Amino acid sequence: MADPIVTVSELLAPAFAAVGGPGVDPVVRPSDRADAQANGALAIAKQLGQNPRQVAEAVLAIARDLLVGVCSDIEIAGPGFLNLTFTNEFLASQLAAAANDSHLGVRSTPLVEHIVVDYSHPNVAKEMHVGHLRTTVIGDAIVRMLTFVGHRVTKENHIGDWGTPFGMLIEHMLDLGETEAASELSVGDLAGFYKAARVKFEAGEAFGDRARQRVVLLQGGDAETLRLWGVLVAESTRYFNTVYATLGVLLTDADLAPESMYNPMLPDVVTRLRDVGLLRESDGAQVVFPAGYLNREGEPLPLIVQNSVGGYNYATTDLACVIDRVERLKVDRMVYVVGAPQAQHLAMVFAVSEMAGWLAPGVAVHVAFGNVLGADRKMLKSRSGESLKLNELLNEALERAEAAVVDKNPDLPAAERTAVAHAIGIGAVKYADLSTDRIKDYVFEWDRMLSFDGNTAPYLQYAHARICSIFRRAEVDRASVRNSVPVLATPQERALALRLLAFDTAVWDTIDRYSPHRLCTYLFDLAQDFTGFYEHCPVLKAADEATKQSRLALCDVTARVMEKGLDLLGISAPERM
Ligand code: ARG
Secondary structure: OOOOOHHHHHHHHHHHHHHHOOOOOEEEOOOOOOEEEEEHHHHHHHHHHHOOHHHHHHHHHHHHOOOOOOOOEEEEOOEEEEEEEEEHHHHHHHHHHOOOOOOOOOOOOOOOOEEEEEOOOOEEEOOOHHHHHHHHHHHHHHHHHHHOOOOOOEEOOEEEOOHHHHHHHHHHHHOHHHHHHHHHHOOOOOHHHHHHHHHHHOHHHHHHHHHHHHHHHHOOOOHHHHHHHHHHHHHHHHHHHHHHHHOOOOOOOEEEEOOOHHHHHHHHHHHHHOOOOOOEEOOOOEOOOOOOEEEEOOOOEEEEEEEOOOOHHHHHHHHHHHHHHHHHHOOEEEEEOOOOHHHHHHHHHHHHHHHOOOOOOOOOOEEEOOEEOOOOEEEEEOOOOOOOOOHHHHHHHHHHHHHHHHHHOOOHHHHHHHHHHHHEEEEEEEEHOOOOOOOOOOEEOOHHHOOOOOOOOHHHHHHHHHHHHHHHHHHHOOOOOOOOOOOOHHHHHHHHHHHHOOOHHHHHHHHOOOOOOHHHHHHHHHHHHHHHHHHHHHOOOOHHHHHHHHHHHHHHHHHHHHHHHHHHOOOOOOOOO
16 A cells, blocks of 8 residues: 555565575665666675676566566666566556555554654743744644654643743843733733843843842742742743644643753752763863764863853753653653754753763754745844744734735635635745755745745645535545546556655655655645646546546545645645635
8 A cells, every 4th residue: 555666665675685685675766767766786786796787687587476467567777777667557556545545555654652742942931933933833744744654742842931031031020010011921022021121131230139039039949939930931831822823733731841840850960960970070060071072172062061050051951851751751762853053952962861871872863954034045034123023924924825815716705715814824834944955044935935836835725625626516525436446547647646656655755854845845746747637637527437537536535645745744725715
């Protein structure tokens, strides 16, 4: 039921093993020359010091029998490639199987892991920036995909809710009055709130003293201070939740794993590092030197876990967090969806955790991403140059999408229009983010991301809606066509079938590299193959009933793969738009 490329690779494995030894990879890939190409003979030839074409011939002599009914044609090409052409019957039967599979042919994981995905993690009483938008959107897509293939996923929203700024923030809240402060924060004026506190902190000594005393009270566990702190946290989370609701991400309050949660464990982190002999003193601070990390002068680079006055920091919290994930949650993998600038911090945290014996190599993964840029290719800012409020950005997306929908389909009833505009607007923002290689920066361009042409969410959503409309016009129940085995008579039908069957590989490539843009590219190719099919192959006006049924079946699977693929990216697919 998997991708035919995978099936053929499994079928060919014994032939390659017979010639090259056990475990040899047939290396099967899609190809322009045929449906697929197996390149495994090259490596064998190199290893055995033989002529690759002869190796390919030896493989082929065994493989022919293995591929009866699967390949209509196997040819040796170039320096020893096997060019494979699938039989139409094989493709059609695989497609019929995928159509009847709730996972549309996507393989489940052979080994179920418990995986933590650490994402979104904004900071309390600070505006979420576009970096937080990126981690939220990318992390959510990764969670959806890992869950889809059968892993057990724990989402952790490691919000920044602890540290010295809370002294000044609490004092500022007291100056404003709790109610006033709460309303400022819950509507999302986090940036204004933080800035005002900072200005006072820098201006007046009296305020600075109060702030510093407040930090001491907070760390000492003073009840009233903790209550005030709790108000800041609650109001900020309320704001984060409004952003999450608009975005349609999976995060809920149950996923909060805030920095403060690790607070009671911090002394233990230092003790344990001392016990395993890793703790050193450097300039009065307690540090660990992870092997292989040097500063610009070529000196060992320390990870500071306790400063000279006994305070713990971001790194200490992250070490506690690793211990918690390994020892309490017993995870097999932890995925950190965090911007590229924190690469060194995370690498050092992982290295120290490994040296301390808390973490096995390869268990922690940093899924890094680049910046969002404005048209001027500088960091994206609001028009007035202020930090960008995410809610405002998302509202603008909704407004623009609504205008686009009115323009495209003026007859859509008003209630449906709002829902469709939401799907398009939010889908466009998410897709623009997900469709570029995450490690690269990208330019935020409204017109491009909302366009109904090109590699955009609206284009893919439109392809899906168009298929839904075919079924509406045909007055055919979608499920009724799922039992017919499609006939792949034309090149366009064949190309579409091959693409549909590659959904499996597309999802797995995306998961293996934590790279959502791979799935995006796949869906874009699918939409284009569908367009090619639809232009050449009449569906409702097909020459005979059997052809019509077969083409409707192709339409149905295409729509479902598109819908599922978008869903894995966290994007919805309206039936009309
Ligand atoms: N709150 C941090 C920030 O806004 C990100 C936290 C990332 N997660 C972690 N375990 N360090 O930069």
